[in-house]
Amino acid sequence: MAMHKSADPDDLMTASDAARIIGVSADMVRLLARGGKLAFLSTIRGVRLFRRADVDALVTRRARKKRPVVGRGR
Numbered sequence: 001m002a003m004h005k006s007a008d009p010d011d012l013m014t015a016s017d018a019a020r021i022i023g024v025s026a027d028m029v030r031l032l033a034r035g036g037k038l039a040f041l042s043t044i045r046g047v048r049l050f051r052r053a054d055v056d057a058l059v060t061r062r063a064r065k066k067r068p069v070v071g072r073g074r
Contacts, residue, residue, distance in 0.1 A: 009053035012041070018050045022059055032058070 015026040018038070022029065032038040033048055038058050040048040 007052050009051065009056075011052040012049040013052065013055065015048055015050070018055045021055050022062070 013021075015029040015033075019026045019029045024032075029038065029050070030048065033040045033050070038050060039054045040050050042048055
């Protein structure tokens with residue numbers, strides 16, 4: 001029987017992996033990182049790696065911004 005490892009907040013992932021979770025392209029993930037919206041670590045070769053916790057936090061922030069505000073009418 002296959003066992004699935006639960007996601008550890010400190011797991012590292014590539015821009016492509018982060019893009020799948022966020023729902024954007026890998027290029028957009030790089031832009032978010034460059035703009036300071038998503039923290040990253042760089043390897044010696046310059047590959048950006050993203051912590052699972054940071055990716056999940058970005059998803060949460062983006063979801064909150066998309067929710068309509070209720071009760072703000074005239």
